[in-house]
Amino acid sequence: MAGDAPISLRGVTRTFGSGSAAVQALRGINLEVPDGELFMLVGPSGCGKTTLISIVAGILRQDAGSVRLLGEDLARLPGRLQADFRARNVGFVFQQFNLVPTLTVQENVALPLQIAGWRRRRAMDRAAATLALVGLEARLDAPPDSLSGGQQQRVAIARAIVHDPRILVCDEPTSALDREKGRQVMDLLRAIAIRPGRALIVVTHDTRVFGYSDRIATMQDGHIVRLVRRRFDPATAATAEPAPATVPL
Ligand SMILES: Nc1ncnc2c1ncn2[C@@H]1O[C@H](COP(=O)(O)OP(=O)(O)OP(=O)(O)O)[C@@H](O)[C@H]1O
Numbered sequence: 001m002a003g004d005a006p007i008s009l010r011g012v013t014r015t016f017g018s019g020s021a022a023v024q025a026l027r028g029i030n031l032e033v034p035d036g037e038l039f040m041l042v043g044p045s046g047c048g049k050t051t052l053i054s055i056v057a058g059i060l061r062q063d064a065g066s067v068r069l070l071g072e073d074l075a076r077l078p079g080r081l082q083a084d085f086r087a088r089n090v091g092f093v094f095q096q097f098n099l100v101p102t103l104t105v106q107e108n109v110a111l112p113l114q115i116a117g118w119r120r121r122r123a124m125d126r127a128a129a130t131l132a133l134v135g136l137e138a139r140l141d142a143p144p145d146s147l148s149g150g151q152q153q154r155v156a157i158a159r160a161i162v163h164d165p166r167i168l169v170c171d172e173p174t175s176a177l178d179r180e181k182g183r184q185v186m187d188l189l190r191a192i193a194i195r196p197g198r199a200l201i202v203v204t205h206d207t208r209v210f211g212y213s214d215r216i217a218t219m220q221d222g223h224i225v226r227l228v229r230r231r232f233d234p235a236t237a238a239t240a241e242p243a244p245a246t247v248p249l
């Protein structure tokens, strides 16, 4: 629907397990990420960050509440169309990278395109070009296990952006990178996010990259407890003070 935010969540809850072992990972999340926004999500370990972005990406299903992406309520689409929608529109950088060990770096990055129906040759060409964006053009044929942690993380980022998704969710995308590589990745992610009709959520503990956000939400125990709007300034993004003044909701 025209005018809808690319990402919109209403009353989203999710519990794992049952009875006395139940963990309420999300306790009613309301969130709109508008066009062209880089939205950051921070908070202590276990507060629900990965659960939240996994639901946005359609990897996990919420127990209650609605999730709309690009105006579509995915739960109302038949399963095959949900998968098609995700393959076309959503990119995910996993906290643990999740690279396929039996494929080369280039094949890993080509995989989402092949799943979306691209021919291998074209998918491999696009994968090579995307790997060049993250500085890995010399490692196309390497198995992922032979790369450093930071290199594997950049492969995971290339795989998430190779199909130019309109919704991108990244779980700790700079955790294994030094300051300079982290800055390059955030520049790249921002360039992707700020185009019209797109939105990006970055989960991070990395205070060095807070300056790249338009808003930062703090989660605690399954809730968003604070939301801070920043004015993004490319001149100071890489050196911005880590802790902006917080505004209670
Ligand atoms: N598949 C699962 N089964 C059972 N419990 C789960 C599962 N996934 C997450 N949880 C629980 O839900 C809560 C939120 O987990 P989540 O992974 O979203 O946290 P997080 O904020 O991403 O933490 P971290 O910063 O450590 O990555 C935690 O208590 C976790 O143990």
Ligand SMILES: [Mg+2]
Pocket (backbone or CB within 6 Å): 049, 050, 051, 095, 171
């Ligand atoms: Mg997590």
